[in-house]
Every structure is written in structure tokens, then in C-alpha cells.
Amino acid sequence: MFAKVLIANRGEIARRIIRTCRRLGIATVAVYSDADEKALHVREADEAVRIGEAPVAKSYLNIEAILQAAEQTGAEAIHPGYGLLSENADFARAAMERGIRFIGPSPEAIAAMGSKVAARETVKRAGAPVVPGSEGAVASADEAARIAAEIGYPVMLKASYGGGGIGMQVVNSEEELRKAFASNSARAKAYFGNGEMFLEKRVQRPRHVEIQVLCDGQGHGVYLWERECSIQRRHQKVVEEAPSPFVDEALRRRMGEAALAICRTICYENAGTLEFLVDEEKHFYFLEMNTRLQVEHPVTEMITGLDLVEWQLRVAAGEPLGFGQDDIRRDGHAIECRVYAEDPEKMLPSPGTIARMVLPEGEGIRNDVGVESGSEITPFYDPMIGKLIAHGRDRAEAIDRMKQALDAYVMEGIRSNLPLLRTVVASDRFAAGDTTTDFLESWGKR
Amino acid sequence: MATVQATMAGIVLRVLAQPGQRVEAGQDVVVLESMKMEIPIPAEQAGVVAEVLVNEGDFVNEGDDLVRLES
Structure with missing residues (x-):
């Protein structure tokens, strides 16, 4: 296993990766822009390196500055998180060429899925359905x-x-x-x-269902079931859950096997997600592959008991998975709500300073957040400031716990989408599992 | 005399109005980028652009003046 890992990201995902590294005894290096000098991820890492000015192009997308930070601190591997450089084949290749392990798939696998046109061809070759x-x-x-x-x-x-x-x-x-x-x-x-x-x-009344895969470097892969991610605004996810209330055992198996067939075609290694559209008749069509850790990975962790970041690190360090498809648990139900710093009515960004923030606690509740009371939310980065995850024995219990947690969530000083999340989770339509991708659009038109 | 102000902090992505140009109420005069989103900023009332107070790439805070209009 690695002794030291650099995390080329910020916010909640950088903190989440630090958490697992710490548990595994791996030293961590954070990188930060001028806007993030006081950020939590910088304080929590063992070391931190400034990589540039606030705009992402000058810091978090600055490949050379990040690689230099890794060399300067002696980090053996880089975890890219999600977004930013996580799906940049040039970054993965540049790291490799300088003897630093990129925690993710090969540059070739990233490139194969990076262009949607090329990905479509690859998926057809694997015999999986496309729109x-x-x-x-x-x-x-x-x-x-x-x-x-x-x-x-x-x-x-x-x-x-x-x-x-x-x-x-x-x-x-x-x-x-x-x-x-x-x-x-x-x-x-x-x-x-x-x-x-x-x-x-255009697939009518589609659901967005994705399959989480985990593949080691020895050609062995498993699928960690599905996530239902249909509730979106501007094609960005807002509420996700696992398992999907719409997917039955037969469909789950068919989608999982299609996902693994695609992975085999590109010799995929590490964690990845295959996004599919599922229509009313339960036909599924490949949409795209995210060759990295997904924002909503916690719902999969909650039902399988696996730490996906741990397995990313292990696989990248050359360890085999050592378990098969039949060993993977599926316990209960988990829901994630993304907390956005945005006006819940107009869904417009709301940068500012968080005057007070109180996170909910309770049985089955997990908070992955990048901010705290006093944190400044700058206009430079994504409006997602945290994720609230609730797990229960079944969907009803998970919904119940989520409702209570959302009610207890305090966010003052900036506008957030918490009011929207509360109404969505408490709605009859959500309770019925009637979550198609037009959920929020049709919501506004009520 | 009226000013068009930034409705949120962000970076000036594009300036859509030039001095001397007549703009209508509701017409976008500046586009800000904030949190990876493009936010068009419209003039609240009709007028002639007297002065553009920002350049593309500038950082602005909520309430900052962007464009001065003469009615």
C-alpha cells in the first residue's frame, strides 16, 4: 500500500478521501488555491501545497503545479476525486510518466470513454444497448x-x-x-x-440508473448494484438512492453484466460507473461511463458496507479484489441529498459566508461536507457544498430518517436548496418511487 | 440615471452592451459566471448605456455596479 497520497481535489470529496487514507495509515497531501487557504480539507491533510490562484484553470486544473506538489512532498500516488482532472487522460498519463500512480483507470481507458462518440462504439462492441x-x-x-x-x-x-x-x-x-x-x-x-x-x-419518461463497478488489475471485476439518480436539475443530480425502487432482480443482473462486459472491452481497472437510461418497459440504454469515483458513491457504501475509496487505493496499489459477485451484500436502503448553495426557487447560485451550520445526527445518518460555520462559499467552484446520506432497513425507514435529518439541518447566511430537498423527500411522488428525470421540471409546473 | 448591479458575486464572462447603445427593460447587458453557471444580468429599465464599469474577467461582488444607464 502507498505511504503517502496527494489528493488533487477540494471540498467534501478531498475530506472524504483523507478520512479513508487516515484509517489505512496513509499520509495525505492536500492542494489548494488562494480561495481555499482556510478550507477544511487543507487543515485536515498532513501536508498542504498551494497550487495557484482561485480560478480552477490556474489551480485545480493546473497539471504541472499538481505534479510538482506531488514530487515535492514525495507522494507516490494521486487521487483525483471527481470532476476537475479526474477524467483527464493527459493528467493520468503525465503522472504515470513521472512515476506517480494515478488512482483510477489507465489513460487509454479514460480516453476510450472520454468522447461520447467513441464510448458509444466501444459499448456496441461489448454487445450492450445504446440509444x-x-x-x-x-x-x-x-x-x-x-x-x-x-x-x-x-x-x-x-x-x-x-x-x-x-x-x-x-x-x-x-x-x-x-x-x-x-x-x-x-x-x-x-x-x-x-x-x-x-x-x-429522446427516451420517453426515462429513469437514470447507474451501475457501480470495481475492477482490479488482474482482470477481475464485480458490480456493486445500481443507484437511482433520476432527480436532477440542469442534468445535475440532486437526490440519489440505492437500490432503485424501479429495478428488479432480473434487470439488475442484466445491467450489471452489461456493465462488466463494457469494462472488459477496455481492460478497465479501479472504480467506475456506467450510466444508463431505463425506459418504462425496463429497456436500458448506455448513456456514458464515469471513469472515476462518483459524487453519490456513499449510497452504495451504505448498502454494501464497502469503502469505495479504500478499494480504489488497494486496486491502484496492485492488490486483487479477493471477493466475487456472490460476496457482495445489499442491506437495506440508502438515500443521498446533495446540498447546494443555491436559491431553491430560481435554482441560481448563492455564494456568501455561512453564518451558522448545524449538521443533523442520528441512526443511519452520514454527512459528507466540505464546509462549516464561518466558511466562505466563493463563486469559483461548484455550488455543491455537502451531501446528506440516510440509511434504513428499507426504503420507508430511509425516507423517514432523511426527512428528520433534513428538518434538523441548519444552514444560515447563504441560500441553500434545503427547502426544496425537504419537499421532494416528503412528497407522495417520491414515496411512490415515481422518479423520472423530469421530476423537478414537472415539479415547478405544479 | 440608473445602474445595473450584480445580483451575485461572480466573474464577468461577457459584456453585451456598449456605451451609447440603447437597451430595453429586461435586455441582458452582462453575463456573469458564478459556481460554473452563466448568469445573464438584465437591465431593469430601458435606457442608453452611459458607461460600462466592468471588463470581461473582472471579479464582482453582489451589489456592485456593472453598467450605468441614462434614461
Whole structure:
């Protein structure tokens, strides 16, 4: 196992990784921007290195500064967390070339899943289902219109190198498509350096269900069941749970096996998540693969009893999994609510200083947070400031515990989405498990 | 004389209005970026842009003046 690991991230996920390292006796190195000098993750790590100014491009995305920090502190491995550089094949390769272990899959596996067009081809080769759409990128609005007419409206227009919902739009007609093509392509070019677009058929009343996988370097992989992540706003998840109230044993097995088949095709190693859309008839279609730890991994940890960060570290250090599919538990039910620093009505960011924050406690309650009373929430980073997780013997108990925890959650000084989370979790529709991806949109229209 | 103010802290991503330009009420004059989101800032009333007080890339706090309008 590693003696020292650098964490190339910030906020709650950096703290969460530090926690597991500490338990395993691994020394930790935090990196930070000028805006995060006083952040909790910096105080909790054994060492901390400043890597630049507040904007992510000058700090948390600065590959050279991060690699230098690792060399300077003698860290043997880098854990990238999620977001930021976690799915950057160049970063993984650069670390490797300098003799530092990247805790994640190979640069080749990251690249194979990094472009949505290439990923689609890989998944088809593995024999797993994909949503009908353009075979590869579409060169122009004319070509897009021709393909859309073939597969039928509504269609999803997506940026090949997009993420976080940027460069992505549902279009209902040719006129809409032509308008959306130019604007989304320009936006994707500005954000991701590449404006390549593709089309997919819009699946009706879909659910977003993802499979967690864990693969070692010896070619052995398991799936750690599914997570239901349909409740989203602007294509970003808000409430997640495991298991999915919609998935039965047969579907779970089919999706899990499809996920592992995809992993085998790209010789995948470490933790990863395969995102699928599931339609009303329980057909599932591959959406994308996240070749890293997922924000919502705690719900999987709560029902399996496994520490995913521990297994990421073990696998990266060359250890075999040493357990098989039949050894994996599935106990009870877990729900996660993402706490965002944003206005719950308009869903707009709300930077500022947290005057007072009190975290709920109780049986089955877990808090993964990056802030505390007095923390400044700057406009430079993601609005997600913490995650509240509730586990129970069954879904009803998990919901009950989540409701109580949300009621006890105190956040003053900034606006947060806690009021929205409270109404969602207490709603009849959530209780019924009727969670399709339009949950929050149709919510606003009530 | 009216000013358009930042509704939240952020970085000026784009300036959409130039001095001398006439803008309508509700027309976006500046786009801020905050927490990875683009936030368009509209003029609350119609007027002619007298002065643009920010440049692209500037950091602004909530309540900072962005654009001065003459009615």
C-alpha cells in the first residue's frame, strides 16, 4: 500500500478521501488555491501545497503545479476525486510518466470513454444497448436535421466532449434543432475546446440508473448494484438512492453484466460507473461511463458496507479484489441529498459566508461536507457544498430518517436548496418511487 | 440615471452592451459566471448605456455596479 497520497481535489470529496487514507495509515497531501487557504480539507491533510490562484484553470486544473506538489512532498500516488482532472487522460498519463500512480483507470481507458462518440462504439462492441442516434459526430445542422428526421423527434442534441449538461438540449422540431445546433456547438467549443455534436433519440419518461463497478488489475471485476439518480436539475443530480425502487432482480443482473462486459472491452481497472437510461418497459440504454469515483458513491457504501475509496487505493496499489459477485451484500436502503448553495426557487447560485451550520445526527445518518460555520462559499467552484446520506432497513425507514435529518439541518447566511430537498423527500411522488428525470421540471409546473 | 448591479458575486464572462447603445427593460447587458453557471444580468429599465464599469474577467461582488444607464 502507498505511504503517502496527494489528493488533487477540494471540498467534501478531498475530506472524504483523507478520512479513508487516515484509517489505512496513509499520509495525505492536500492542494489548494488562494480561495481555499482556510478550507477544511487543507487543515485536515498532513501536508498542504498551494497550487495557484482561485480560478480552477490556474489551480485545480493546473497539471504541472499538481505534479510538482506531488514530487515535492514525495507522494507516490494521486487521487483525483471527481470532476476537475479526474477524467483527464493527459493528467493520468503525465503522472504515470513521472512515476506517480494515478488512482483510477489507465489513460487509454479514460480516453476510450472520454468522447461520447467513441464510448458509444466501444459499448456496441461489448454487445450492450445504446440509444438509437447518429453513428458518430454530425458535421452540420443539415446532417443533424436529416438524421433527426430518420430517428424521429424529440431528439437529444449533445456535445461529444460535454459534461454537466453543458452543450446538451432536447429538441422537438427541425426549426428548434437548427437553432440549437449552432448555439450548443459554440458553447461546447468554449467550455470543452471541441464543438463536435451528436444526436440521440429522446427516451420517453426515462429513469437514470447507474451501475457501480470495481475492477482490479488482474482482470477481475464485480458490480456493486445500481443507484437511482433520476432527480436532477440542469442534468445535475440532486437526490440519489440505492437500490432503485424501479429495478428488479432480473434487470439488475442484466445491467450489471452489461456493465462488466463494457469494462472488459477496455481492460478497465479501479472504480467506475456506467450510466444508463431505463425506459418504462425496463429497456436500458448506455448513456456514458464515469471513469472515476462518483459524487453519490456513499449510497452504495451504505448498502454494501464497502469503502469505495479504500478499494480504489488497494486496486491502484496492485492488490486483487479477493471477493466475487456472490460476496457482495445489499442491506437495506440508502438515500443521498446533495446540498447546494443555491436559491431553491430560481435554482441560481448563492455564494456568501455561512453564518451558522448545524449538521443533523442520528441512526443511519452520514454527512459528507466540505464546509462549516464561518466558511466562505466563493463563486469559483461548484455550488455543491455537502451531501446528506440516510440509511434504513428499507426504503420507508430511509425516507423517514432523511426527512428528520433534513428538518434538523441548519444552514444560515447563504441560500441553500434545503427547502426544496425537504419537499421532494416528503412528497407522495417520491414515496411512490415515481422518479423520472423530469421530476423537478414537472415539479415547478405544479 | 440608473445602474445595473450584480445580483451575485461572480466573474464577468461577457459584456453585451456598449456605451451609447440603447437597451430595453429586461435586455441582458452582462453575463456573469458564478459556481460554473452563466448568469445573464438584465437591465431593469430601458435606457442608453452611459458607461460600462466592468471588463470581461473582472471579479464582482453582489451589489456592485456593472453598467450605468441614462434614461
